[in-house]
Amino acid sequence: MTDPVIVTRPGAGTSVIPLVFDSPHSGLDYPADMKPSLEMNILRRSEDTFVDKLFKGVDKLGAVMVEATFPRCYIDPNRTTEDIETTALADAWSGPVKPSIKTNRGTGLVWTKIHGVHPIYDRKLTAAEVQGRIDDYWMPYHDALTAEIERLYSDFGGIWHINCHSMPQRGDETTEDGPVDRADFVLGDRDGTTCAVEFTETVRDFLAGRGYDVAVNWPMKGVELVRKHGRPDENRHSLQIEINRRLYMDEIALAKNDRYDDTSAVIADMSAAIAAFVGENSAV
Numbered sequence: 025m026t027d028p029v030i031v032t033r034p035g036a037g038t039s040v041i042p043l044v045f046d047s048p049h050s051g052l053d054y055p056a057d058m059k060p061s062l063e064m065n066i067l068r069r070s071e072d073t074f075v076d077k078l079f080k081g082v083d084k085l086g087a088v089m090v091e092a093t094f095p096r097c098y099i100d101p102n103r104t105t106e107d108i109e110t111t112a113l114a115d116a117w118s119g120p121v122k123p124s125i126k127t128n129r130g131t132g133l134v135w136t137k138i139h140g141v142h143p144i145y146d147r148k149l150t151a152a153e154v155q156g157r158i159d160d161y162w163m164p165y166h167d168a169l170t171a172e173i174e175r176l177y178s179d180f181g182g183i184w185h186i187n188c189h190s191m192p193q194r195g196d197e198t199t200e201d202g203p204v205d206r207a208d209f210v211l212g213d214r215d216g217t218t219c220a221v222e223f224t225e226t227v228r229d230f231l232a233g234r235g236y237d238v239a240v241n242w243p244m245k246g247v248e249l250v251r252k253h254g255r256p257d258e259n260r261h262s263l264q265i266e267i268n269r270r271l272y273m274d275e276i277a278l279a280k281n282d283r284y285d286d287t288s289a290v291i292a293d294m295s296a297a298i299a300a301f302v303g304e305n306s307a308v
């Protein structure tokens with residue numbers, strides 16, 4: 025089995041800052057025991073394709089990158105382990121169950137549908153299968169991200185976390201916003217609760233300054249990872265960034281489009297601006 029998570033830290037000689045990026049949804053290693061019945065080109069629309077590549081190189085800025093190698097439809101690190109769709113299981117779930125708005129769309133902890141309409145399996149999953157995915161994939165991902173965040177927090181007394189995602193260019197009938205075109209970028213701080221407002225504004229102002237249309241907390245405001253790690257009153261700042269896929273890829277062909285290189289350069293500049301902000305705010 026491939027390692028479920030890759031951690032890239034700054035190299036020797038690079039000055040470290042308390043900044044962690046994580047890409048939970050860009051993994052491509054579909055485990056052999058998944059056995060989906062849905063065709064791969066539809067299944068793969070659930071991925072945040074290329075997001076790991078768009079943020080590649082943040083270690084050179086003194087930051088850490090944590091990325092999942094497994095696909096989010098197998099098990100989603102951005103959900104709680106209680107977000108269980110019990111009706112999709114062949115047997116009883118013995119742990120606590122707390123479904124979210126995503127659960128009934130088939131996009132809870134273990135996804136069962138794509139876009140709410142394409143079933144991923146022609147069978148019910150067993151509780152043991154789901155538990156195995158938690159133990160072997162979800163937990164190692166959370167442990168790795170938490171370890172990096174806590175190590176830097178204890179060294180600096182503050183931590184800044186960017187949770188990296190991409191979104192389909194349009195919503196659909198199963199999403200909060202419905203079938204409409206989306207902004208170029210959506211920033212999510214769970215309505216101002218997961219980071220200082222200055223952090224969100226720094227990123228928004230950078231992107232708006234480059235001419236992008238930037239929305240905040242709509243139609244996505246951040247889910248489990250920013251909720252878990254963002255506690256601004258403890259100087260822990262966590263912000264979700266959603267990049268509109270039209271800025272870099274063809275969503276049907278799952279291939280880079282002719283805007284990829286420009287967008288990649290903007291993401292590199294944005295990451296440098298974030299690193300400069302963290303450097304100024306974390307001097308020890």
Ligand SMILES: [Zn+2]
Pocket residue numbers: 049072188189190
């Ligand atoms: Zn995502």
